[in-house]
Amino acid sequence: MxxxxxxxxxxxxHQQPLTDDAPFPAAPGHDFTVRRRTLLALLIAAIVLPCVYVATMAYNDLRAREADATDTTLRTVRVAEEHALKVFDMNEALDARIVDLVRGLDDDGIRANEAQIHQKLDAIGGGYPQVAAVSIFGHDGELLASSRFSPPPPASIVARDDFTGIRDGRVIDHVSRVMRSQVSGETVFNMGVARRDDADVFAGLVSVALRPGYFSSFYHDLLGPSSPMALGLVRSDGAILAFDPPPRATRSAITPNSPLAAALARGGESGVVRMHSALLDSNVIVAFRRVGSYPVYVTCAYRTPAVWAAWYRHLSVLIISMFTPSIALWCVIWLSLRRLAAEEAAWERWQAEASMRRSIESAYRQSRKMEALGNLVGSVAHDFNNLLMIVSAxxxxxxxxxxxxxxxxxxxxxxxxxxxxxxxxxxxxxxxxxxxxxxxxxxxxxxxxxxxxxxxxxxxxxxxxxxxxxxxxxxxxxxxxxxxxxxxxxxxxxxxxxxxxxxxxxxxxxxxxxxxxxxxxxxxxxxxxxxxxxxxxxxxxxxxxxxxxxxxxxxxxxxxxxxxxxxxxxxxxxxxxxxxxxxxxxxxxxxxxRSLAEPPVPRPEPHEESAGMQHGLNVLLVEDNEEVAAGTEALLQMMGHRVTCASDAASALEFVESAHADGDHASPFDLVLSDIHMPGTMNGIDLAEALQGLEPALPVILVTGYAEELDRARHVDVRVLSKPFDIALLEKTLEAIREERQARAKRERDATL
CATH class of the missing domain: 3.30.565.10 (Histidine kinase-like ATPase, C-terminal domain)
Known part of the structure; x- marks a missing residue:
C-alpha cells in the first residue's frame, strides 16, 4: 500500500519505515537462520548417517546369511548325493548278480529251482539294512522267487508302472514310486532290471525293494535336531522317494510347475532355486543334485524364515548399539533448536514492541499536526457544506x-x-x-x-x-x-x-x-x-x-x-x-x-402506506444563511408545508413563546427545523433544549456538519441530519413526524370521548 x-x-x-526513525539493524551474534540451518544439518546428519550405516550393514548381513544358507545346502546335498549314489550303485550290482544267477533259466526253470534260488537271494540281499526284499518276476509279471518267502506267495506286478516301464524300455521306471509291498505290506520303492533270454527278448524282471525309512534316518542323522533344513530323495518327475523331516502336508510328489519341478524336468545336474514349499509351508532355498546317471535327485531345502529370524536378532543388536547414542545426540540438537526458537521469538517480540512504540509515537505526533490543520479544514468544509446545500436545494x-x-x-x-x-x-x-x-x-x-x-x-x-x-x-x-x-x-x-x-x-x-x-x-x-x-x-x-x-x-x-x-x-x-x-x-x-453492547437486531422496514402528504405541516425554519434558508423554504413549500423563517435561535424562540404568552397552548408550529451552528448566544441545541421545556413540546430537527455539535445533540430528544442532507431523507423524516402527530391527536380524541 x-x-x-x-x-x-x-x-x-531498503528501509523499514515503521516510523520516522531508522530501521533496526541486524543484531550482532543473532544470525538465527545460519544457526538454525547448522543445527538442522547436524540433526539430519545425525539421523541419516546412522540410518544409512545400519541399512548398509543390515543389507550386507542379510545377503551374507543367505549366501551362507545357500553354501550349507550345497554342502549338505553333496553329502546326501554321495550316500544315495553308493546305495544305488550297490543295488545295481545286486541286480546284475541275480541276473547272472538265473541266466539260461526260463520261468519254469526258476520255479523248479525256487528253493535253491531263494537261499541265494537271501544270502545276496539279506545283509543290507536298506534292502527289504530281492525278487524275480516272470515275463507275465508273476512272482517266481523272493528272498523273503519260499515258496513265494502268488503275486503279479503286470500292472505296475515299473514293470511296464522296464519292459518298454523307459529309464525313469528303473526306480519306481513309493508303494506298499503286495507280499510283506512294507512301504518300499524298487530298483529293477530286465531279464532277457538268449534271443534278447524280455523274459522278466529282477527287482530290489529299498526302504525309504533308511534314507530318512540317514538324513535325520545328517541334519541333526532343530535344523532349519530338510533333505529329500525325489525322482526326476517329482515323485518323492524319501523326505526328512516329515512334511506337514501329505504329498507323494513336489508341487507341479514350481521352480524345483521345472529345474528337475530340464534334467540339469545340479542347481539352486528359491520358492515357496508346500511340503514345508515356508519359503525356502533349495539345492539339488542328480544321483549319478539315475533318474533320481537329492534335494536340500533351507527355510528362509530361519535366515530372517537370525538376521532380525543381529539387526536388533545393531540398532540398539548404534541408535542409543544417536538418540541422545538427537535430543541435544532438538533442545538446541527449541532454545534457538525461543531466543528468536524473544528477539522478534522485542523488535516488534520497539517498532510499535516508535510507530505509535510517530502516529501521535501526526495526530497533533492533524489537529492543528483540522481546525482550518473544518471551517472551510462547513462553509462549503452550506454552498452544497444551496446548490442541492x-x-x-x-x-x-x-x-x-x-x-x-x-x-x-x-x-x-x-x-x-x-x-x-x-x-x-x-x-x-x-x-x-x-x-x-x-x-x-x-x-x-x-x-x-x-x-x-x-x-x-x-x-x-x-x-x-x-x-x-x-x-x-x-x-x-x-x-x-x-x-x-x-x-x-x-x-x-x-x-x-x-x-x-x-x-x-x-x-x-x-x-x-x-x-x-x-x-x-x-x-x-x-x-x-x-x-x-x-x-x-x-x-x-x-x-x-x-x-x-x-x-x-x-x-x-x-x-x-x-x-x-x-x-x-x-x-x-x-x-x-x-x-x-x-x-x-x-x-x-471492543464494544460491550450487543449489535441491534435488524427490524423489518415499516410499510409505507402513501408517499404523499395528507396535510402539510407548519414548519419553523431557523437558518442564518439566507441562500440556504431560501432554498430549503422553497423545497418545503413544494412538499406542501407552510414555512416561517427565523434568522437565529433567539428570534425562533420568541415566535414560539409569544404564542404561549397569548394564552394559546396550541403552538402555531408543528415542528422546528434548525441549523445548529448559528451566530448569537444560542445555537440550535440550546433552542431545542428550550423548546423541550414548553408544554406541549415541539418536534425538532437539527442540521449540522460538525461532529462536536452532533455528540451534544445526541443527549437531546431531537432528530439530527448531517450536512449536506439528502432531500429524500428530510421528506421521510417530516412524514414520520406528521404520522406521529396524527396518532397523538387520535389518542387525545379517543380519550376525550
Whole structure:
C-alpha cells in the first residue's frame, strides 16, 4: 500500500519505515537462520548417517546369511548325493548278480529251482539294512522267487508302472514310486532290471525293494535336531522317494510347475532355486543334485524364515548399539533448536514492541499536526457544506418544477454535488468534525459482507483474501466511515500493485495491558490490511497520514485517503499504524476498541402506506444563511408545508413563546427545523433544549456538519441530519413526524370521548 499513489523507482530504499526513525539493524551474534540451518544439518546428519550405516550393514548381513544358507545346502546335498549314489550303485550290482544267477533259466526253470534260488537271494540281499526284499518276476509279471518267502506267495506286478516301464524300455521306471509291498505290506520303492533270454527278448524282471525309512534316518542323522533344513530323495518327475523331516502336508510328489519341478524336468545336474514349499509351508532355498546317471535327485531345502529370524536378532543388536547414542545426540540438537526458537521469538517480540512504540509515537505526533490543520479544514468544509446545500436545494426545486429540457445539466450538477459531498465528508473526517452515526457491529459478520465492495475498489488484477478469526468482538463505529476507510486502503493497494497482486484482510482479537508500553490499553479488534506491492520509502511513510499530502500525479489524488483512515480510528477510540518495507509490501494496522453492547437486531422496514402528504405541516425554519434558508423554504413549500423563517435561535424562540404568552397552548408550529451552528448566544441545541421545556413540546430537527455539535445533540430528544442532507431523507423524516402527530391527536380524541 502507498500514500495515495504508486512509488517511483527512484524513491525505493531498503528501509523499514515503521516510523520516522531508522530501521533496526541486524543484531550482532543473532544470525538465527545460519544457526538454525547448522543445527538442522547436524540433526539430519545425525539421523541419516546412522540410518544409512545400519541399512548398509543390515543389507550386507542379510545377503551374507543367505549366501551362507545357500553354501550349507550345497554342502549338505553333496553329502546326501554321495550316500544315495553308493546305495544305488550297490543295488545295481545286486541286480546284475541275480541276473547272472538265473541266466539260461526260463520261468519254469526258476520255479523248479525256487528253493535253491531263494537261499541265494537271501544270502545276496539279506545283509543290507536298506534292502527289504530281492525278487524275480516272470515275463507275465508273476512272482517266481523272493528272498523273503519260499515258496513265494502268488503275486503279479503286470500292472505296475515299473514293470511296464522296464519292459518298454523307459529309464525313469528303473526306480519306481513309493508303494506298499503286495507280499510283506512294507512301504518300499524298487530298483529293477530286465531279464532277457538268449534271443534278447524280455523274459522278466529282477527287482530290489529299498526302504525309504533308511534314507530318512540317514538324513535325520545328517541334519541333526532343530535344523532349519530338510533333505529329500525325489525322482526326476517329482515323485518323492524319501523326505526328512516329515512334511506337514501329505504329498507323494513336489508341487507341479514350481521352480524345483521345472529345474528337475530340464534334467540339469545340479542347481539352486528359491520358492515357496508346500511340503514345508515356508519359503525356502533349495539345492539339488542328480544321483549319478539315475533318474533320481537329492534335494536340500533351507527355510528362509530361519535366515530372517537370525538376521532380525543381529539387526536388533545393531540398532540398539548404534541408535542409543544417536538418540541422545538427537535430543541435544532438538533442545538446541527449541532454545534457538525461543531466543528468536524473544528477539522478534522485542523488535516488534520497539517498532510499535516508535510507530505509535510517530502516529501521535501526526495526530497533533492533524489537529492543528483540522481546525482550518473544518471551517472551510462547513462553509462549503452550506454552498452544497444551496446548490442541492435549487437542483431539487428545478426537478420538482419539471425542468425536463435541463435533465442532462441537472444530472451533471448532481454528480458534481456527490463528488463535493464526498470531498467535504473526507475533509470533515480528517478534521475530526464529521458527524458520526455510530452503531455496534460484529466485524466477523460485517467484514466478509464487504467483499464485493473491496473487489470493486481493487480491480480485476488484484486478488482478495479475507481471514476472520472465530469469535471476533463487536465494535462501535460509524459504518459509513468504516467502509470509506476500507475503500481508501483498497484503492491505495490497487495503485501500489499495477501489475496485480494479493490484498489480504485479517481480523482478530487482541488485548493490551497498561504495563506493555502500548499507548492504549484494553480489548481491541485488530484489523490488518496487507498488500504485496512495492512498499513505501521512509520519507513517504513519515508523511503518509498527513492531510493533503499526496505523491500521486496531479488530478489523481487528494491526499485525504490515509488521513481519513487515521482520523476514523482515532475518533473511535483506537489507533492506526503502517508497517512497510521496500519490495515487501505494506501492512496497515487498525485497532478498534471492543464494544460491550450487543449489535441491534435488524427490524423489518415499516410499510409505507402513501408517499404523499395528507396535510402539510407548519414548519419553523431557523437558518442564518439566507441562500440556504431560501432554498430549503422553497423545497418545503413544494412538499406542501407552510414555512416561517427565523434568522437565529433567539428570534425562533420568541415566535414560539409569544404564542404561549397569548394564552394559546396550541403552538402555531408543528415542528422546528434548525441549523445548529448559528451566530448569537444560542445555537440550535440550546433552542431545542428550550423548546423541550414548553408544554406541549415541539418536534425538532437539527442540521449540522460538525461532529462536536452532533455528540451534544445526541443527549437531546431531537432528530439530527448531517450536512449536506439528502432531500429524500428530510421528506421521510417530516412524514414520520406528521404520522406521529396524527396518532397523538387520535389518542387525545379517543380519550376525550
Amino acid at each position: 502507498i500514500a495515495d499513489r504508486p512509488e517511483r523507482p527512484d524513491e525505493r530504499t 435549487n437542483v431539487q426545486i428545478a426537478r420538482r418544477r419539471g425542468a425536463a429540457d435541463l435533465e442532462r445539466e441537472l444530472s451533471a450538477i448532481e454528480r458534481a454535488l456527490k463528488s463535493g459531498q464526498s470531498l467535504t465528508r473526507q475533509l470533515l473526517g480528517v478534521a475530526r468534525k464529521q458527524p458520526l452515526r455510530n452503531e455496534t457491529i460484529y466485524v466477523g459478520r460485517w467484514l466478509p459482507a464487504c467483499r464485493e465492495l473491496l473487489r470493486a475498489s481493487l480491480g480485476a488484477k488484484v486478488s482478495l483474501v479475507v481471514e476472520v478469526d472465530d469469535g471476533v468482538w463487536p465494535v462501535l463505529v460509524d459504518v459509513a466511515e468504516f467502509e470509506l476507510a476500507l475503500i481508501n486502503l483498497a484503492v491505495n493497494a490497487r495503485d501500489a500493485m499495477p501489475n496485480g497482486g494479493r490484498f489480504t484482510v485479517r481480523a482478530r482479537n487482541t488485548s493490551f495491558r497498561p504495563d506493555e508500553g502500548f499507548p492504549l490499553d484494553g480489548d481491541f479488534v485488530h484489523i490488518t490490511l496487507e498488500d504485496t506491492g512495492a512498499g513505501m520509502p521512509a520519507d513517504v511513510l513519515a508523511r503518509a497520514f498527513e492531510p493533503l499530502y499526496t505523491t500521486k500525479p496531479k488530478g489523481t489524488g487528494t491526499g485525504l485517503g490515509l488521513p481519513q483512515v487515521f482520523a476514523f480510528c482515532e475518533r473511535t477510540g483506537g489507533l492506526a499504524a503502517i508497517d512497510s518495507a521496500i519490495g515487501a509490501g505494506t501492512t496497515v494496522h487498525l485497532y478498534l476498541p
